[in-house]
Amino acid sequence: MDIVLLLKALLLGIVEGLTEFLPVSSTGHLILVGDLLDFNDERGKVFEIAIQLAAILAVCWDYRQRLAQVAQGVAHVPREQRFVFHLLVAFLPAAVLGVMFHHTIKAYLFNPITVAAALIAGGLAILYIEKRAYHPRVQTVDAMSWQQALQIGFAQSLAMFPGVSRAGATIMGGIVFGLSRRAATEFSFFLAIPTMFAATFYDVYKNWLLLRLSDLPLFAVGFAASFIAAMLAVKALLRWVASHSFIPFAWYRIALGLVVLFFYRDQWGSAFGA
Template identity: 70%
Template sequence: MDFPLLLIALILGIVEGLTEFLPISSTGHLIILGDLLGYNDDASKVFKIVIQLAAILAVCWDYRDRLIKVAVDLPRERSAQRFVGLLFVGFLPAAVLGLMFHSVIKGVLFNPITVATALIVGGLIILYVEKRSYHPRVTSVDDLRWSDALKVGFAQALAMIPGTSRSGATIIGGMIFGMSRKTAAEFSFFLAIPTMFAATVYDLYKNGSLLHASDLPVFAVGFVASFFAAMWAVKGFIRFISNHTFVAFAWYRIVFGIVVLATWKLGLVDWSTP
């Protein structure tokens, strides 16, 4: 049993769970920490898929009552049909653009320097949005229009650039398009379900051959850590944004990105690139 590797799996699982649904980029954190901890081989590609799946399952568990109700009502209730339709519309841009550019983006942009730059740029955008006068038009997911879902879907597609943050793009995009913070966050969580499940299935199809039985203990540790960390993070995040802005997340992104770029520029850390 490789205990150092299990510890790395525990750390990365916790980081994935804590950051997946916060506007600070889970993918960016995993790329940077994976590089720093030396866990960026072929097995790590599948590991990151597994812990991402755990995070989305945690959201499904947190919102199980709503999801079960939608599933039961879907054949006959217009509200349930409309809710699923909104998710489908929001899912389409990322699905289409992801299929078109997935390989190019992973091959070129998945490195710590790109991530750090995107973290800083995203943080500055959040600060700009939070300085604007804010009068939300939509205060409930049920009040979303089809055009709202589509615009948030295009915002989500920006998160294909590592370091952007899927949740950050959808939440801040939702706020720009007139949603309240809580509504934007909840729609981001719901939209993550089809988006991340589809991405997981696609990535497993592309990288499934890299999965080996000897890796299962490492994957199991990461999966469990990610699941419980994500459950805690989602509940805490909703409570936090009920009374706070996203400014703290913006500054975290900016400082983290600057630290990575500074250590690279000064030669303190030899960040690897694909």
């Protein structure tokens, strides 16, 4: 296989793994980097399925002990039953809206201009939330209510717009609705598991005929890169939230969005239907 193509797979895998669980939008970054690398055709879309699956498997591995506890206790332990119920409640809004609007979003919103606009808007939202200095009422994911889970689920739905960031929407939503930074971040990780598995299997179903055995080396390189990068990103983010705010991520989003708008200024009209 072409070594240049494998290098593109390596780079995209790293980008996915590093950005999937940070409040900067992995989808937005993949669209932008894929466009720069000229790897945004139908083959590239199928490749994204593999590296997104790798990222979520990295979280499953990192939280394997807690997930094992949930699996063993869900039938008879109230804490684990409540945890699973909260994940289901938070998952439903994005699941329903995703099925309804998946095709429209993929067709009209996956371009650098809309991503840049969402990056900037999301950055401004993070700045606003951080300046409000919310006081957390819930310190752990086990202490949250089903109402908070539902609110975070609706916040996650905003991330269907590419560039918003699923992690950013759920973490900031968690903070707004009373969770501590660590609790909001951990719940974002756990909520990513059913959300991303569902999205991955749905995309596989929709793009089954595009899968080719000859692309296996390409997928393997991207999968491995995404898995390792995601594990590093999750651990780093948990350390970060212990003593820092998300303001640096907000300024990064705004700066990147402005740079993208400048470099793709010739596409402004076509991106918004002009």
